[in-house]
Amino acid sequence: MSGAPAPVRPVDAQDGRERVLTEIREADRFILVTHENPDGDALGSLVAMHEILGHLGKDSLMFMAADEFPLPYEYRFFVLEGLVSVIPDDVGDRTIVFLDCGNIDRNPADVLKGEDAHILNIDHHHDNTRFGTVDLVVPEASCTAEIVWDLMRALGVAPTQTIAEALYVGLVTDTGKFMYENTGTRAHVMAAELIGAGVDVPEIYRRLYENIPYGKLELLARGLAQVQRFDDGRLTLTRLTAADYAETGADENYSEGVVDHLRAVNGTKVAAVVRDLLGEGQEGRRKVSLRATGDDVDVSVIARSHGGGGHRQAAGFSTDLPWDELVASLRAGIDAQL
Ligand SMILES: [Mn+2]
Numbered sequence: 001m002s003g004a005p006a007p008v009r010p011v012d013a014q015d016g017r018e019r020v021l022t023e024i025r026e027a028d029r030f031i032l033v034t035h036e037n038p039d040g041d042a043l044g045s046l047v048a049m050h051e052i053l054g055h056l057g058k059d060s061l062m063f064m065a066a067d068e069f070p071l072p073y074e075y076r077f078f079v080l081e082g083l084v085s086v087i088p089d090d091v092g093d094r095t096i097v098f099l100d101c102g103n104i105d106r107n108p109a110d111v112l113k114g115e116d117a118h119i120l121n122i123d124h125h126h127d128n129t130r131f132g133t134v135d136l137v138v139p140e141a142s143c144t145a146e147i148v149w150d151l152m153r154a155l156g157v158a159p160t161q162t163i164a165e166a167l168y169v170g171l172v173t174d175t176g177k178f179m180y181e182n183t184g185t186r187a188h189v190m191a192a193e194l195i196g197a198g199v200d201v202p203e204i205y206r207r208l209y210e211n212i213p214y215g216k217l218e219l220l221a222r223g224l225a226q227v228q229r230f231d232d233g234r235l236t237l238t239r240l241t242a243a244d245y246a247e248t249g250a251d252e253n254y255s256e257g258v259v260d261h262l263r264a265v266n267g268t269k270v271a272a273v274v275r276d277l278l279g280e281g282q283e284g285r286r287k288v289s290l291r292a293t294g295d296d297v298d299v300s301v302i303a304r305s306h307g308g309g310g311h312r313q314a315a316g317f318s319t320d321l322p323w324d325e326l327v328a329s330l331r332a333g334i335d336a337q338l
């Protein structure tokens with residue numbers, strides 16, 4: 001990063017912030033969307049923004065495609081009143097708000113991508129493609145929920161229990177329980193404020209991280225039993241096959257979190273979980289989740305070279321590459337940066 005020109009993004013973001021606030025104040029009808037396979041930040045940001053707009057007297061809908069349901073078990077406590085799985089006919093009159101979505105193609109609804117679509121793009125992915133009519137992209141934010149929190153305060157909305165919990169879920173999940181690199185003072189100030197607004201910390205912890213289905217533990221056991229290390233451990237990797245899922249009765253998202261165990265191993269620069277995709281017509285296709293342990297490898301570069309994306313320390317992509325080629329490509333992608 002040395003020698004790079006002074007970043008211009010904060011100025012951009014400041015401008016985007018004012019424009020987004022004006023848009024929210026002036027528009028009456030909204031539809032809120034996020035990325036496919038929504039995570040805690042995606043859902044938390046969606047629910048919180050929906051509630052905030054409701055408090056401002058706006059007509060707000062949340063859209064998620066029917067095939068996103070059922071949600072991962074840990075997110076099923078979210079109350080999704082105002083959710084639609086069919087884009088309404090009046091979408092042309094609605095301001096479309098993308099939350100936590102680095103790339104417009106991470107949302108499946110083509111009707112949202114039309115030329116006259118009026119889009120507010122609110123996100124924290126540094127590689128966001130700036131697809132909005134107005135972009136509010138804040139790479140410094142720990143999570144999209146942090147940006148929503150900031151907008152909420154600027155709009156003069158006090159956090160209800162629902163808003164506070166939703167924002168807190170986004171914060172806790174995207175910061176790895178306040179442990180990842182993106183955790184700064186702001187994340188803790190936000191947490192303090194949300195706890196003050198009524199978040200029950202151990203209760204949220206239980207919902208997100210306990211009550212895990214037994215099949216998830218069995219899948220983790222397989223993931224740990226199948227670890228491979230390359231290049232003196234720089235790459236620590238495991239593989240989960242369709243058979244692993246079938247035999248443990250695991251849902252597709254149960255592999256979430258396996259990668260953190262690999263990242264924690266001494267000497268690891270990059271941790272990777274490679275898993276078979278289970279959907280119809282996905283035979284031979286795999287999803288690769290990457291985590292970096294430090295600043296010297298930017299895993300989003302590797303993910304982007306395979307058509308994916310993400311953050312410097314957490315990124316992913318899907319691929320049809322045969323196993324050996326995939327491993328070789330990951331090793332080369334790390335090597336190129338060291
Ligand atoms: Mn996020």
